[in-house]
Amino acid sequence: MKPVLLINPNTSVLTTQMMADIARACLASWPGGAPALRALTMPHGVPMIVEEADLQAAAHAVGELALTHTELVADEVCGVIVAAFGDPGVAVLRQRLAVPVVGIGEAAMREAAQHGRRFGIATTTSSMAASIEAGVRRHGLEAAFCGVRFTSGDPQALGRQPAALQAALADAVAACIELDHAQAVVIGGGPLGQAAQALSTRFDIPVIGPVPAACRSLLHMLAGIG
Structure with missing residues (x-):
């Protein structure tokens, strides 16, 4: 099975690692086996989304990934998790991608x-x-x-x-x-x-x-x- 891609819409690599560890443990516990996980941190933005403006900027950046990121463009993942509670960019990714897209919120x-x-x-x-x-x-x-x-x-x-x-x-x-x-x-x-x-x-x-x-x-x- 192709891997799952977890997108962290903020810029904190430590937060990405923490969420990826939690996700991997959850995926590994699934009966009958489960996909591997890859994680992606936003290259620009804020370290934590705490304001409405942060959320809007994150939504735009996440939406652009469907056009620019190799794994998504080449259809190399089986699904996407957007790991910010406001689900920034989820609606756009669902329109642009053929795989399931889940927002954590x-x-x-x-x-x-x-x-x-x-x-x-x-x-x-x-x-x-x-x-x-x-x-x-x-x-x-x-x-x-x-x-x-x-x-x-x-x-x-x-x-x-x-x-x-x-x-x-x-x-x-x-x-x-x-x-x-x-x-x-x-x-x-x-x-x-x-x-x-x-x-x-x-x-x-x-x-x-x-x-x-x-x-x-x-x-x-x-x-x-x-």
């Missing part, structure tokens, strides 16, 4: 809403509130959505402190559960992947990391399930 929200569950989102980027809520509406999930809870402070500074990031996100998840009555919580951000893994076993409801959710969604597509 959409995949995580849809997984959270399965079986009629009310879901919340816990994340660090309060300035992205409007685009997160717009994404919920775009995917037709308003009826299942019970709100988004944000950590306080600068998201990039928090991201450099893994223990503090995990603790802050744990508080946000707890608020989703206790105040908003969420039955599942999505951790809203690819760079939050390690914290999402750590939190996935701390609560009595599903706490969903977006990168594994995207891998599961893509594997189901490739297998013709759902």
